Amino acid sequence: MKKNNTDALKLLVLPALFGLVFCLTLDSSFPLYIVGQVLGGIFLAQAFVLMHEVGHNSFFNGTLLNKIFGYLISPLTFIPFYNWFKVHDLHHEWTGWRDKDPTTEGTFADQLGEAQVKIVNFCWKYYIPIFSLGYRFGVYWKQEKLKRFLSTAEFQKAQLNIYFYGFFYLLFILFNFSFFIKIIPAIYISWMITDLIMLSQHAHVEMPLADRKEVSPLKYVDQAKYSRSIKLPYNIGKYIFFNFNYHEAHHAYPGLPCYFLPRVKVDSHNSYPLLPWLKKVKSMNGVDYIFRSSDV
Numbered sequence: 001m002k003k004n005n006t007d008a009l010k011l012l013v014l015p016a017l018f019g020l021v022f023c024l025t026l027d028s029s030f031p032l033y034i035v036g037q038v039l040g041g042i043f044l045a046q047a048f049v050l051m052h053e054v055g056h057n058s059f060f061n062g063t064l065l066n067k068i069f070g071y072l073i074s075p076l077t078f079i080p081f082y083n084w085f086k087v088h089d090l091h092h093e094w095t096g097w098r099d100k101d102p103t104t105e106g107t108f109a110d111q112l113g114e115a116q117v118k119i120v121n122f123c124w125k126y127y128i129p130i131f132s133l134g135y136r137f138g139v140y141w142k143q144e145k146l147k148r149f150l151s152t153a154e155f156q157k158a159q160l161n162i163y164f165y166g167f168f169y170l171l172f173i174l175f176n177f178s179f180f181i182k183i184i185p186a187i188y189i190s191w192m193i194t195d196l197i198m199l200s201q202h203a204h205v206e207m208p209l210a211d212r213k214e215v216s217p218l219k220y221v222d223q224a225k226y227s228r229s230i231k232l233p234y235n236i237g238k239y240i241f242f243n244f245n246y247h248e249a250h251h252a253y254p255g256l257p258c259y260f261l262p263r264v265k266v267d268s269h270n271s272y273p274l275l276p277w278l279k280k281v282k283s284m285n286g287v288d289y290i291f292r293s294s295d296v
Contacts, residue, residue: 041189
């Protein structure tokens with residue numbers, strides 16, 4: 001099951017269509033504008049998933065092509081691409097050790113103040129995507145964290161990416177302010193989608209703590225039990241989310257192209273149909289779901 005450009009290009013047809021409709025409806029009548037924003041939100045969420053795939057160098061057949069595509073699409077995700085694939089590699093190295101993984105090391109309820117608890121619970125209840133915001137800017141833009149986890153040379157490159165992307169966004173908003181205002185609903189929808197996707201993958205899964213002890217990374221195949229998959233209709237999973245919902249299989253075989261993930265069988269119980277899972281976790285408060293480690 002080798003990566004190939006034919007399967008990759010087939011998956012790009014729908015996001016290209018969504019992106020086109022999104023752009024063409026920005027100045028349309030209100031009903032068409034709303035339709036465009038919904039499709040634009042899906043398109044921007046797809047951009048995040050595609051960045052994830054090329055960050056693994058597993059989408060296209062060719063390292064250079066994956067990197068070029070990653071740098072082109074990453075501005076749509078508000079994540080510097082270099083920072084993404086460096087930190088995401090560490091996530092795959094340390095999944096299963098909650099306090100060693102740079103993406104989960106701060107997810108502890110006892111670290112939250114009273115005001116933070118109220119904000120987290122309110123936002124989770126009312127679908128306000130502060131978690132996608134915090135994930136982006138608390139991990140991939142946070143220099144203190146990057147400095148701790150990256151080598152000196154890698155950190156310097158990450159800093160340059162922060163400055164470059166920050167300057168790009170500043171110029172974009174200054175010279176395209178009205179355009180930026182028009183696409184805010186789509187950004188909101190995309191972050192709401194990625195909130196639900198990202199949090200489904202590892203939140204509220206019971207994991208051991210290294211607790212400052214010397215520990216070794218788990219084998220990839222052993223990481224499946226610390227991940228969660230969401231069952232979706234086949235075509236929605238494949239063409240809308242590019243099989244990103246097969247997260248247990250992805251952690252067991254992180255280099256496998258996403259278009260092959262449905263073929264993989266992993267020994268894990270963390271797989272839930274979307275609606276029962278959503279009903280379950282939305283009945284919980286945000287702090288219990290996101291910041292307390294346990295099985296759902």
